Amino acid sequence: MPPRLLARTVLAAALFVAAGSAPLLRADDNARLATLSKLVRDDAPQVRLEAVRALATIHDARAADLALGVLDRPMDPTLDYALWLTINDLSDVWVAAFESGAWKSEGREKQLEFALKALRPELASRVLGRALAVHPLTRDGAGPWIELIGQAGSAHELRLVLDQTLAAGFDDAAGVRALRALGDAMRLRKLRPEGDPAGVTRLFDHANAGIREQAVRLAGAWKLPGVTARIGHLAGDDTTPMVRTAAIETLKQIGGKEAVAELTRLAALPRPEIQQPALAALASLDLPAAVPGLLGLASTLTDETQAQDFWRAILPVKGAGKILADSLKSRLDQGAKDLVAPGAARAGMRVAREGGRNDMELVIALARAAGLASDVQAFTGQLIRDLAAKATRQGDPIRGELVYRRDSLACMSCHAIGGAGGKVGPDMTSIGASAPVDYLVESVLLPNAKIKEGYAALMLTTRDGTEYTGTLARETPQEVVLRNAAGAEQAVPKADLAKREVASTSLMPAGLIDPLSEGDQLDLFAFLSRLGKPGDFDASKGGVARRWRLTQTVHTDAQAGQEDWPLKAGWEDRRWTPTYSLVKGGLPQPVLNEVLKSELWSSRLGVYAGTEITVAQAGPVHFQLTANPAAGLWVDGRRIGGAGASQVELSAGAHRVVVRLDPKQIPAFLRLESPDASFVLN
Numbered sequence: 018m019p020p021r022l023l024a025r026t027v028l029a030a031a032l033f034v035a036a037g038s039a040p041l042l043r044a045d046d047n048a049r050l051a052t053l054s055k056l057v058r059d060d061a062p063q064v065r066l067e068a069v070r071a072l073a074t075i076h077d078a079r080a081a082d083l084a085l086g087v088l089d090r091p092m093d094p095t096l097d098y099a100l101w102l103t104i105n106d107l108s109d110v111w112v113a114a115f116e117s118g119a120w121k122s123e124g125r126e127k128q129l130e131f132a133l134k135a136l137r138p139e140l141a142s143r144v145l146g147r148a149l150a151v152h153p154l155t156r157d158g159a160g161p162w163i164e165l166i167g168q169a170g171s172a173h174e175l176r177l178v179l180d181q182t183l184a185a186g187f188d189d190a191a192g193v194r195a196l197r198a199l200g201d202a203m204r205l206r207k208l209r210p211e212g213d214p215a216g217v218t219r220l221f222d223h224a225n226a227g228i229r230e231q232a233v234r235l236a237g238a239w240k241l242p243g244v245t246a247r248i249g250h251l252a253g254d255d256t257t258p259m260v261r262t263a264a265i266e267t268l269k270q271i272g273g274k275e276a277v278a279e280l281t282r283l284a285a286l287p288r289p290e291i292q293q294p295a296l297a298a299l300a301s302l303d304l305p306a307a308v309p310g311l312l313g314l315a316s317t318l319t320d321e322t323q324a325q326d327f328w329r330a331i332l333p334v335k336g337a338g339k340i341l342a343d344s345l346k347s348r349l350d351q352g353a354k355d356l357v358a359p360g361a362a363r364a365g366m367r368v369a370r371e372g373g374r375n376d377m378e379l380v381i382a383l384a385r386a387a388g389l390a391s392d393v394q395a396f397t398g399q400l401i402r403d404l405a406a407k408a409t410r411q412g413d414p415i416r417g418e419l420v421y422r423r424d425s426l427a428c429m430s431c432h433a434i435g436g437a438g439g440k441v442g443p444d445m446t447s448i449g450a451s452a453p454v455d456y457l458v459e460s461v462l463l464p465n466a467k468i469k470e471g472y473a474a475l476m477l478t479t480r481d482g483t484e485y486t487g488t489l490a491r492e493t494p495q496e497v498v499l500r501n502a503a504g505a506e507q508a509v510p511k512a513d514l515a516k517r518e519v520a521s522t523s524l525m526p527a528g529l530i531d532p533l534s535e536g537d538q539l540d541l542f543a544f545l546s547r548l549g550k551p552g553d554f555d556a557s558k559g560g561v562a563r564r565w566r567l568t569q570t571v572h573t574d575a576q577a578g579q580e581d582w583p584l585k586a587g588w589e590d591r592r593w594t595p596t597y598s599l600v601k602g603g604l605p606q607p608v609l610n611e612v613l614k615s616e617l618w619s620s621r622l623g624v625y626a627g628t629e630i631t632v633a634q635a636g637p638v639h640f641q642l643t644a645n646p647a648a649g650l651w652v653d654g655r656r657i658g659g660a661g662a663s664q665v666e667l668s669a670g671a672h673r674v675v676v677r678l679d680p681k682q683i684p685a686f687l688r689l690e691s692p693d694a695s696f697v698l699n
């Protein structure tokens with residue numbers, strides 16, 4: 018520890034010890050508060066930690082207030098725990114200050130939330146009760162109160178929220194939030210509203226799909242009796258996919274004979290979008306019952322991406338890999354043919370080995386079923402060195418980048434370059450400059466041989482037997498959040514955990530590049546080996562757009578008077594297709610064309626490429642757009658220029674930048690730079 022830091026830490030610790038356990042306010046407490054008010058904002062987390070604990074010895078609401086202020090700085094689990102202890106030590110004075118109005122929550126919602134969660138439930142409930150008396154829940158649900166009740170309210174406040182929702186006392190958006198808050202209370206704290214909550218089933222018919230979805234989820238979470246048939250009905254017939262998905266997941270959660278019957282019925286519907294999730298849910302309730310359906314569906318899947326989703330939904334079910342492998346084997350032994358299409362088998366082989374899973378029996382069974390050579394190759398050190406040498410001699414890194422970008426390999430969904438891309442595996446920005454080529458070859462061919470530090474997969478098993486694997490995204494006292502192989506975050510409540518293990522295998526699937534030709538493999542390795550070296554594969558400098566969303570408008574948009582919707586629509590709009598710049602920063606014409614494959618019959622009116630920036634300080638922002646003269650540059654829906662240099666005054670904060678292209682003149686290369694803004698990467 019540097020001497021100055023040591024001195025400050027010792028000072029904070031000394032203030033702590035000097036106070037001993039004296040419960041009463043002492044004459045020198047004002048002086049100690051003044052000192053600690055600085056230390057609690059210190060740059061060094063150790064000093065903040067000692068200061069937070071020292072504050073616990075000053076029995077005064079100001080001490081609690083100062084301690085909560087530590088939340089404005091970066092937190093870590095130790096600091097979190099220290100603050101939790103301190104708030105508990107000072108709970109009576111803080112609650113008194115809150116109740117008298119001396120401690121105000123406006124603008125300090127984060128602090129209030131922390132304090133509420135730290136307090137004993139009955140105290141938290143008192144504080145919330147008082148807060149609700151001052152700020153009754155409004156129709157639009159303004160303020161943090163709905164969520165706070167979900168996080169820290171007692172059964173009584175939960176009831177208030179439920180009643181107000183049922184009495185149509187919220188608008189739709191607030192209603193969705195209210196139901197979600199009730200769901201959080203159940204999920205994280207196993208707490209439900211007082212009284213009989215069955216009224217929530219009335220919302221199954223609500224006109225708003227978000228409300229129907231949340232109501233169905235709540236009915237399941239609360240295990241309301243007698244709702245299975247109605248939920249089964251929604252699962253098959255609701256007009257909104259989101260509600261159908263929620264209903265299927267809820268049937269799985271409810272479980273029991275009746276749910277199995279509903280899921281069996283749904284799994285037989287000739288509609289893949291229902292059949293597949295229904296089978297996955299059925300598999301987790303009654304695996305043998307699901308097997309015929311699973312094999313039937315597997316034999317119809319030809320699209321590799323769809324097949325991958327299918328396997329990812331099925332294989333986490335405990336025992337599913339084994340039972341499927343056994344059934345495939347016995348059918349093969351009876352001479353059955355065409356059990357699985359090659360693409361679907363390859364996807365299955367990949368998923369069977371990803372995420373810390375290593376289901377070799379299924380891999381071999383799938384390879385046989387699809388007539389693929391079983392790719393259980395043993396790569397010796399010599400083989401790896403040979404491949405590395407060949408890649409260096411013959412590989413074409415420019416072609417290799419296109420291989421790397423293929424959706425079927427999913428490299429980008431797990432790895433980022435220049436900060437853009439997935440976060441499941443390590444960032445690849447400088448891997449070529451820092452690692453020898455044979456290390457790269459080995460990492461890709463045999464991910465399990467050496468697992469990079471900090472990226473080992475965690476395997477969580479919940480009480481209902483579901484397995485989750487992923488790298489640790491973060492952890493709170495209540496839940497573990499994993500980032501799974503698909504890049505999605507999955508929160509698993511600690512209350513549901515049965516087992517937690519570190520996997521001995523990498524989350525990166527083995528055999529990923531087995532389907533590639535040798536030429537493609539060599540190009541890929543050549544590309545990886547150039548990353549971070551000066552030239553076209555150096556992504557270390559910022560100032561250029563790397564994350565894009567592409568879309569196009571067609572005649573029907575114009576007929577609907579919506580020709581310029583891409584200038585306004587949010588990124589969550591499904592009509593945007595996300596993509597990333599090449600490492601050198603920009604989108605070449607083939608990538609633009611590939612992403613925007615349009616239906617032949619629809620002539621395109623406009624092609625749009627959008628990205629997002631954040632501006633740290635209000636002022637002029639300069640852009641440099643590489644495109645062609647037909648291109649226009651729009652910021653926040655306002656045209657500010659075209660190709661070449663342009664400038665606009667922007668406020669601090671996030672802004673949308675959209676480039677409009679003429680579909681008949683797609684530029685050879687599209688690149689957007691700005692020295693004054695940061696481009697949002699994910």
Ligand code: HEC
Pocket residue numbers: 371421426427428429430431432441442443448457460461464465467468469472473488502503523524525526529530545
């Ligand atoms: C499902 C997620 C996932 C996919 C898909 C994936 N990786 Fe990985 N990758 C990881 C994880 C996690 C690690 C770190 C653990 C390890 O060392 O195996 C990793 C490690 C690596 C490493 C070693 C990095 C280092 O710093 O040691 C390389 C190189 C690599 N991946 C390349 C690729 C390439 C090329 C592709 C596409 C063909 C790919 N990965 C696809 C998750 C993935």
